[in-house]
Amino acid sequence: MRRYARTLVAVALATTVVTGTAGWASGNSQSPLTGPPPGTASWRTDQVLGQRLPDPERDTPAQVARFFAGLSEEERETLAVRHPLVVGNLDGAPVALRYRANALALRESDDPRYAGLAAGPGRQILAFDPRGRGQVAEVFGDLETADRVSVVVPGSDIDAGTFDRTDDVYGTPAGMARSLYARTGPGSAVIAWAGYTTPVGLGLDAATGSLAEAGADRLTRFTDGLTAAGLPEPVVFCHSYGSVVCGLAASRLHATDLVVLGSPGMRAKNVAALHTGARVWAAKDPTDWIDHVPNIEFAGLGHGPDPTSDGFGARRVPAGDARGHTGYFAPGTESLTAFAEIAEGTYG
Template identity: 55%
Template sequence: MDKFRVRRAIAATAVALAAVLGAGGWAADTQHAVTGPPPGSAAWTADTTLGLRLPDPATATPAEVASFFEALTPAQRDALAVRHPLVVGNLDGAPVQLRYRANALALAEERDRELARATDPALTPQDHTAARTRAERYRTLLDGGRQILAFDPRGRGQVAEVYGDLATARRTAVVVPGSDIDLLSFDRAADPYGTPAGMAKSLHEATGRQTAVVAWAGYTTPVGVGPDAATENLARAGAGRLARLLDGLAVSTRPESPATLFCHSYGSVVCGLTRPGPAQASGVVVLGSPGMGIGSAADLDPRVPLWATARNGSDWIGNVPNVSLFGLGHGADPTAPEFGARPLPSTGSHGHTGYFAPGTASLAAYAAVALGR
């Protein structure tokens, strides 16, 4: 890059950041990514009650986990879920129905713990309020037989929910969200199509409920517009977690039809850095993308098709420069013809979070892609 282009990129970055920050403000607090095995893993690996060595959550592959559970009786599986709900509920490769049961147990335990904290005289009134909020959040996730595929209370909290039947659905999709998504905002009522739950429900319905959709808030997302959103640190941590989820789905669902990824905003950086192979994904769709952390579609596996949704005119992400400079920015625009992605329409969508809204051309296109058409 010559000096003129460098100066132009710096100027573009400064102008765009000024525009974005003037609208939303700079979030100064940085997030610390939740990584590593699930809570309770030490007790799990030390458990010898079955007379078997349990697979190490830190090193066992989802395929190895699946093989381990296949060799157990139903009673043995259930006993492990009861003793170690947070491990079994987050263990990619474990039977899906067993994970639902384990996460229900873990949510109930965490709800009771937060209710106790809400009346603990040693804590502050602010602690009591936060505990009540968390307890109510856990209660709502326990309501109505929800299919919680993952639940991790650490940090801001992570959760994944399934819409449809992973065991019988002909096709599977995974929604990967962007900034400001966590346990509390995963399925917020306001701006529903900007949440993984809202996107997943809308896609599930648009496919005639033929596709099972995973709403995945399984990584630490940036908060607001700030250093985390402008860099790849959280996306790199999330990419490892996403790859493991996909490997787990590959052994839990139809291996001949791996999941299609729908990656929104900063989530498209996570998907780009994951670089899924054909055993992990049938395709990748990006929307409202600031860039994918790659130079072009050629940086991805050519056997995994990439689609990019045309940016609607009211999507503020268009103000973000498509540069990668001094560790800031996420690179080339996936919607640019030279990037090499297959284009998808966005007619009828509005704003940064409107691409999954019913009646839009984008949702209709997403349904067709998810159904393998």
């Protein structure tokens, strides 16, 4: 009987998600973007420096960092100019060099989706991959000198075209990161990381973990690259489906804290099952529609318990005035105040 009941719940979840019950949009199936950055083939065969270049796919970020530490400024610039899309996405490469390479790649792009990224004065683009729907990471603050670093991982419907859209600002990675940075003190930096293929709408992609699994691999390598570049371990903020990504990455992620907000679940039954040494925090506004998503994980559907539930074991973050699913970083909210204190290591 118990198995039958769970099956009914799973079927109900699938029906709800696929048909768009309660006004939710059906999603379009997405293929995750994996593998090394574009231009890797020519990078691998380039002998301009008379030595083997680090492999973007096989070498670790620590090996990449050691390679660049042995180059002159002129040699680094040569590689950035010849291979901007590789250097700009090469985890472990120097931060300033990645900014330079991505500025070059954006300048060379004629895709109108990236016009704002290319034209914005002072924008610090730490990653830019134009393939598919496009992936971007942007830094707010001085990352190279920061004492505290935060990374914002977004949920569904985020790509290069919606990375910093002007409507629903605090539902975008750039809007969330910019708002958090404005509330943190000197010596902080915040990275808006849209570095994985997100679900479109709330269809089967959003109800399963396949895109999150690919995203977890990319997030892990990205944060490994921050550590390899000599930066402090970050606080990682994970919104909506981004919390599924963070849950699957948790055991491998070098982070001081994981903060999930508006989460459908982390694909773990409790904090202990995440196998992480990071402090785990959870926030959910009572008006957030995510509360209507069944917290199950059965036959590949659903993402498990609500991280804000008592049995999960996460530290609760107040979010009573967050105003829905995308209001957690809105100025003046108690959730943003708490997030800033977590980012600075002073909360509680």
